[in-house]
Structures are given as structure tokens and as C-alpha cells.
Amino acid sequence: MSAGVRPPETCEPRTREIVVEEVLPHPPALVWKALTEAGLIARWLMPNDFEAVVGRRFTFRTRPMGDWDGVVHCEVLEVVPDERLVYSWVGGSATNGRYGSRLDSVVTWTLAAVEGGTRLRLVHAGFRSPGNDFAFDAMSGGWARVMAAIARTIAEVAGD
Template sequence: MADAQAIVVEKVLLFPPEKIWRTLTTSEVIAKWLMPNDFAAVVGHRFTFRTKPMGDWDGVVQCEVLACEPPRMLRYSWKGGADSNPAYGSRLDSEVTWTLTPVDGGTHLRMEHDGFVFPGNKIAFDMMSPGWGNVMDAIGRETAQI
């Protein structure tokens, strides 16, 4: 996205792409490493993530699957927040892209959350940057359980 900042997290996981893909695209499993949701890996599917409300934000992230190429790439929109919520940043209109690349002994998993516009989204960017690193670790743990 032009003139926007992105959070990028990359990690090699010791699982084949197909197994990680299941972790990224199975609603019940996503709920374990991210948030409760009604996700389906179908382009055009609209879904929500739900978490604890913060300030004026209702805790709902509105999303839509924009691209889905199993087991290589998944992209969805990520819209949430409230303009009247300065303590947690302004409304966020962004995209999350997961890219899975086979490597010796596993898969290189790359997550890019793009679309943070400063100064309005700086608080969200600063809060979510370490959070996505924790999510990547949780994906590894959940994939091991599948």
C-alpha cells in the first residue's frame, strides 16, 4: 500500500506448507493463535475477528479474503478501530498477507500486515508489531498439534 508502513515477521517452521496452511485457514485453529472468527479460505468471503473491546473500539475486526492460493499465499483485508479512540489509535484499513515458501526441512512463513498510516495508526503499529511476533510463535505451536 502506497505511503503506508508495514509490519513484517518471518520465520522458518519445521513443517511442510500444507500443514501450516491448515493452521492458517481452519477457523477453530485460528481462534487458538489469534482470535475467535468465522473465517473460510474463499476469495470474497467476509469474516470477523473478535476480541476484547478497547476504549471506543468494539473489539471487532472486519475482514475479507482478497487472495487465496493454497498452500502458498493468503491475503485478507483487516479493518477495525475507531476514529474516536485516540488512546488506541485511529481506524485501521489494512491488509494481511501470509506467504509460505518450502525450504529444506520446513517452510519459510512470512506475514506482512500493511497499511499503517502515521501518525494516526502509530499506536496500533507499535502495539501490534511485537504481537505479530508472538502470533508467529503460536502458529508454530498450533501446527505441531495438527
Template sequence: MSAKHAIMVEKALPYAPETIWRTLTTSERIAKWLMPNDFVAAVGHKFNFRTTPMGDWDGVVHCEVLDCDPPRLLRYSWKGGADSNPAYGSKLDSVVTWTLTQVEGGTHLRMVHDGFVFPGNQIAFDMMSPGWGRVLDGIARVSAEAGS
């Protein structure tokens, strides 16, 4: 049986949880720190992230909002890739969870991307691990630009 692995990144940001929440849940803002999308913060909403295709993968990440508790918790499925794409790893069926905790001077933001199965998803895990860290910097930048 294959073990599942997760990417976890966290950072304290100098903005209120409501500000970070809007950055995580407004489609236009998400496009600035992650990818173009049709996100709506409603449980059951199916949406896509769109990026550059790689090999047999069409560049579409299929998602569904699983949990939405503003401004504390956001969870969505993350499915993409192609099993016929060994250079980029096999199909990924995973879950992304954002947790926001108010702290003195701002918000502690934690992201867990769980469900990577090795060896098939090893390449995706290795490619995405450093990327998620940079995403937190993008969330901070977009939150600062938005101002509220």
C-alpha cells in the same frame, strides 16, 4: 500526504506448507493462535476476528479474503478501530498477507501487515508489532499440536 507503514515478520517452521496452511485457514486453529473468528478460505468471504473491546472500538476486526492460493499465499483486508479512540489510535484500514515457501526441512512463513498510516495508526502499529512476532510462535505451536 501520509506514508503507509508495514509490519513484517518471518520464520522458518519445521512443518510442511500444507500443515501451516491448515493452521492459517482453519477457523478453530486460527482461534488458538490469534482470535475467535468465522474465517473461510475463499476469495470474497467476509469474516470477523473478535477480541476485547478497547474504548470506543467494539473489538471486531472486519476482514475479507482478497487472495487465496493454497498452500502458498493468503491475503485479507483488516479493518477495525475507531477514530474516536485516540488512546488506541485511529481507524485502521490495512491488508495482511501470508506467504508460504517450502524450504528444506519445512516452510518459510512470512507475514506482512501493510497500510498503517502515521500518525493516526502509530499506536496500533506499536502495539501490534511485537504481537505479530508472538503469533508466529503460536502458529508453530498449533501446527505441532495438529500433527498434520
């Protein structure tokens, strides 16, 4: 081995996750509805063809960027009504060095009834550093804005 070259096991990129948590003044069933109905999801995130069925493949669609077609390919991995929703999140292009870079990750939504409503926790895991650093930085703030949009959507549905 050449001097200055680290063995492959120490060259592994590290992974990071985005965590956003909010207490919403609504029951878990209403929060769950906002997370699992395609029309409501489109209001707070992107157009989609989501169904809360394990194994269901679906897509989110956004503005294309570079060689990326703007499609996020997903698959529902876990569904526990009113408690937990997990899906894969794969998109981007290997030729996009910044926004739109290849991302293979997992989104987990956890709901817990608390006094005054529901604690909604999002964990978006699998950002590989340094390759996904731009996406991580952009989506960190983005998911916080999405959480606020979910709250607004639920308030509209609830008639608040």
C-alpha cells in the same frame, strides 16, 4: 496559500508495514491448515468465522476498547492454497486516539517450501503514520508472538 502551510500532496501520511518471517519445521500443507481453519486460527489469534474463499467476509473478535467494539472486519482477497493468503483487516474507531484507533490494512501470508520445512512470511501493511503509530508499535511485537503461537499450534496438530 499561507506561509508555513504545505500543499496537500506533501501532507499525506506515510504508511508502514509489519513484516515477520519464520521457518517452521513442517510442510506447507500443514502450515496452510493452521492459517485457514477457523478453529485453529482461534487458537493462535482470535475467535473468527474465517473461510478461505475469495470474497468471503469474516470477523475477528477481541476485547472492546473505548468506542471500538473489538471486531476486526475482514474480507478474503486472495487464496493460493499452500502458497498465499491475503485478507483485508479493518477495525477500530475514529474516536480512539491510541489503541483501537481506526485501521484499514491488509494482511498477507506467504508460504514457501524450504529445506527443513516452510518459510512463513507475514506482511501487515497499511498502518498510516501518525494515526496508527500506537497500533503499529503494539502489533509489531504482537505479530511476532502470533508467529510463535502458530508454530505451537502446528506442533500440537502434528503431534510433535
